[in-house]
Amino acid sequence: MLAGVPDAVYRLDPEGRVTYLNAAAESLFQLSAAELIGRRLLDVFPAAKGTLVEDQLREILGDGQPRQFEYFYEPRDHWFEIRAFPYPDGVAVFLRDVDDRYRTDLRRDTELRELTAVLEALPSATVLVGDDGRILVVNRAWEADGELLRSGGVEPGGVGDVYLECMSRGLLPTHHAAIAAGVIRLQAEEPDGVPGSFEYEYSTQLGSFATWFHLQAARVPFSRRVVVTHTDVTERVRGEQAMAWRAGHDELTGLPNRATLLDMIADALTGGAPGAPGTALLVLDLDGFKTVNDSLGHQLGDRLLRQVGERLAEQVRPGDAVGRLGGDQFVVLARECDQAEAAALAFRLQTTFALPFTASGISVPLSASIGVAVSRSDVRDPHQLLSDADAAMFAAKSSGRDRVHLFSPGLREAARWRLEVATRLRGDAIDQLVVHYQPVVRLDTGEVDGVEALVRWQHPERGLLPPDSFLSVAEETGQVIPITRWLLRETTRKAAEWAAQGLPLRMSVNVSARHFSAETLVRDVRTALRDSGLPPDQLVLELTETSVAEDPTRAEDQLTVLRSFGVRVAIDDFGTGWSSLAQLFALPIGTLKIDRSLLNAAERAVAGETGAVLHAIVELTRTLGIKSVAEGIETPEHLRMVRAAGCDLAQGWLLGQAMPAEEVPRFVRSVQAAGGDLCALAVAGDAVPQAG
Numbered sequence: 001m002l003a004g005v006p007d008a009v010y011r012l013d014p015e016g017r018v019t020y021l022n023a024a025a026e027s028l029f030q031l032s033a034a035e036l037i038g039r040r041l042l043d044v045f046p047a048a049k050g051t052l053v054e055d056q057l058r059e060i061l062g063d064g065q066p067r068q069f070e071y072f073y074e075p076r077d078h079w080f081e082i083r084a085f086p087y088p089d090g091v092a093v094f095l096r097d098v099d100d101r102y103r104t105d106l107r108r109d110t111e112l113r114e115l116t117a118v119l120e121a122l123p124s125a126t127v128l129v130g131d132d133g134r135i136l137v138v139n140r141a142w143e144a145d146g147e148l149l150r151s152g153g154v155e156p157g158g159v160g161d162v163y164l165e166c167m168s169r170g171l172l173p174t175h176h177a178a179i180a181a182g183v184i185r186l187q188a189e190e191p192d193g194v195p196g197s198f199e200y201e202y203s204t205q206l207g208s209f210a211t212w213f214h215l216q217a218a219r220v221p222f223s224r225r226v227v228v229t230h231t232d233v234t235e236r237v238r239g240e241q242a243m244a245w246r247a248g249h250d251e252l253t254g255l256p257n258r259a260t261l262l263d264m265i266a267d268a269l270t271g272g273a274p275g276a277p278g279t280a281l282l283v284l285d286l287d288g289f290k291t292v293n294d295s296l297g298h299q300l301g302d303r304l305l306r307q308v309g310e311r312l313a314e315q316v317r318p319g320d321a322v323g324r325l326g327g328d329q330f331v332v333l334a335r336e337c338d339q340a341e342a343a344a345l346a347f348r349l350q351t352t353f354a355l356p357f358t359a360s361g362i363s364v365p366l367s368a369s370i371g372v373a374v375s376r377s378d379v380r381d382p383h384q385l386l387s388d389a390d391a392a393m394f395a396a397k398s399s400g401r402d403r404v405h406l407f408s409p410g411l412r413e414a415a416r417w418r419l420e421v422a423t424r425l426r427g428d429a430i431d432q433l434v435v436h437y438q439p440v441v442r443l444d445t446g447e448v449d450g451v452e453a454l455v456r457w458q459h460p461e462r463g464l465l466p467p468d469s470f471l472s473v474a475e476e477t478g479q480v481i482p483i484t485r486w487l488l489r490e491t492t493r494k495a496a497e498w499a500a501q502g503l504p505l506r507m508s509v510n511v512s513a514r515h516f517s518a519e520t521l522v523r524d525v526r527t528a529l530r531d532s533g534l535p536p537d538q539l540v541l542e543l544t545e546t547s548v549a550e551d552p553t554r555a556e557d558q559l560t561v562l563r564s565f566g567v568r569v570a571i572d573d574f575g576t577g578w579s580s581l582a583q584l585f586a587l588p589i590g591t592l593k594i595d596r597s598l599l600n601a602a603e604r605a606v607a608g609e610t611g612a613v614l615h616a617i618v619e620l621t622r623t624l625g626i627k628s629v630a631e632g633i634e635t636p637e638h639l640r641m642v643r644a645a646g647c648d649l650a651q652g653w654l655l656g657q658a659m660p661a662e663e664v665p666r667f668v669r670s671v672q673a674a675g676g677d678l679c680a681l682a683v684a685g686d687a688v689p690q691a692g
């Protein structure tokens with residue numbers, strides 16, 4: 001029976017003599033049965049004398065107990081596994097060549113020890129997962145994380161546990177599924193193929209902290225074992241999250257910024273069911289906030305903006321959103337909201353401004369102009385909806401403060417026009433500007449005293465455009481400053497040219513508030529005067545009442561400097577603003593231009609009171625040594641009224657329309673030729689030469 005066993009088998013008698021050996025033993029010993037039977041094996045292989053094998057066999061003979069041990073036979077440099085049993089007349093020995101297996105195991109043990117040492121040195125929690133999915137080795141970092149897990153009530157995994165089972169504890173199912181798929185894929189690889197790897201980022205609760213881990217798994221070459229590291233990347237992820245948050249939010253108020261709002265709008269636009277109410281967008285622009293900032297300081301302004309954001313946020317439904325577009329512009333996004341509801345919301349937002357805002361003990365009344373746009377089926381683009389609401393806001397703003405305006409398609413045309421103007425003004429439009437001049441007439445003699453320069457745009461396709469159609473855009477974009485700079489040069493040159501021809505006409509130039517607050521005005525005026533050689537007292541700068549009222553202290557400084565050159569300053573459109581008369585007249589101004597709305601009001605008033613207001617104002621200017629100009633004289637009745645009120649000068653269509661520069665000398669000369677009294681000529685009828 002033993003003859004067929006693959007192991008080498010032999011029997012020894014109590015003296016160690018061979019009594020039997022099978023074929024495998026013959027080939028192992030490289031001696032035949034005939035050569036070995038009856039001989040002491042230790043005599044045949046003397047190198048085994050005094051080794052483990054001799055001791056063990058002696059002990060078996062002594063206590064009759066079987067033995068199993070591994071034995072290294074030096075002359076052959078080989079490992080054997082020996083199982084020896086007592087036998088009625090000696091011992092039976094089973095000998096198996098385990099050299100390959102033994103050496104492989106040995107190498108594996110060494111490798112494992114080395115690997116363990118390497119793993120220990122890694123700062124990331126690391127495990128080695130065996131072919132069976134159980135953890136073979138863990139490092140200190142893994143154990144440390146395990147302690148934290150345990151403190152949070154989660155049982156950590158250790159050596160011998162199934163790795164993926166340990167990982168399922170305290171992890172979201174989606175995270176766990178992704179990790180399981182990755183690790184299983186690695187283990188399924190062909191052991192001697194190119195080892196794959198797998199990376200994944202997941203979050204988990206480690207003790208009381210939400211922690212982010214970057215998991216990296218790699219298969220160990222020539223095996224199905226997998227090394228998995230779990231690196232704590234919480235700090236990096238937090239940094240990234242904070243950065244992403246900052247990129248999407250306004251720093252001052254913490255509200256979503258334009259980019260985030262556009263995403264939210266896009267989301268709302270696609271979210272609604274067909275036929276459901278649309279998405280409403282409200283753009284709010286605070287009225288006169290620049291003045292608040294300039295007079296109270298930016299710090300206080302910032303605090304007010306934050307409060308505005310908070311108040312708005314209180315007014316919206318859960319699901320809706322408030323954001324800041326920048327500056328003093330806010331946006332409210334209302335989902336599933338029709339036009340009527342949106343308007344109601346706008347009025348509700350308006351009333352939140354009824355109570356003044358307070359900062360640093362100062363109470364500041366604020367109001368907002370609100371534009372409302374509600375998506376219709378044709379609006380799917382968030383930019384379009386925002387620009388519609390913006391156009392509506394713009395319309396609200398131009399109709400006065402504290403207004404609500406609903407978007408209408410006509411506004412889109414207006415917005416398109418504004419964009420075109422802004423683009424063109426940056427390009428070549430400034431070369432297409434022309435100046436027309438309207439006569440300003442002395443009411444006592446009827447002589448032409450001067451002209452007011454009024455800008456127009458000779459648009460290549462649309463023809464001659466009035467200033468209202470493009471100047472507000474130029475104000476917004478700041479282009480009004482280079483425009484006025486050019487205008488100052490052009491008009492002073494013209495006035496000097498006419499003076500040289502014997503026509504000394506005082507030149508009035510309109511200056512925008514924007515330019516007035518930009519500080520370059522003084523320099524621009526000085527340059528124009530120097531280059532043209534026009535005497536400074538022949539130049540009048542017209543500033544609107546509101547542009548001066550915005551920052552009276554600053555206005556006073558600038559006006560004083562301009563006055564010191566000898567330049568005159570006129571307050572334009574008087575009667576349309578809301579500034580205090582006392583404040584206005586405290587400024588160093590030379591001329592007051594009375595707006596034609598005041599003239600019309602006087603005309604409409606009951607007969608007895610006709611001209612009373614006008615009278616009072618003119619009286620006041622006279623006492624203060626300020627010249628008065630009545631604007632918008634369209635009828636002989638107007639002329640009579642302003643004369644009766646005692647105005648010094650007048651202008652209007654009755655006396656002469658604005659005309660191109662080349663017509664001015666002809667116009668003035670023909671008045672002179674007809675006696676010099678333009679008022680008389682105008683009242684008499686068609687005698688006034690008309691422009692064009």
Ligand code: C2E
Binds near residue numbers: 453454633634
């Ligand atoms: P403004 O300074 O009050 O100029 C007077 C406006 O009233 C001019 O309109 C003029 O053509 C118009 N007007 C003159 N007489 C009469 C009249 O009898 N009846 C009526 N209904 N209107 C009359 P325009 O030229 O369209 O200018 C409008 C506004 O545009 C100006 O109002 C001024 O504020 C601004 N503007 C015009 N040119 C310039 C400029 O060169 N620079 C700046 N910054 N603003 C300008």
Ligand code: CA
Binds near residue numbers: 452572
């Ligand atoms: Ca003017």
Ligand code: CA
Binds near residue numbers: 595
């Ligand atoms: Ca005016």
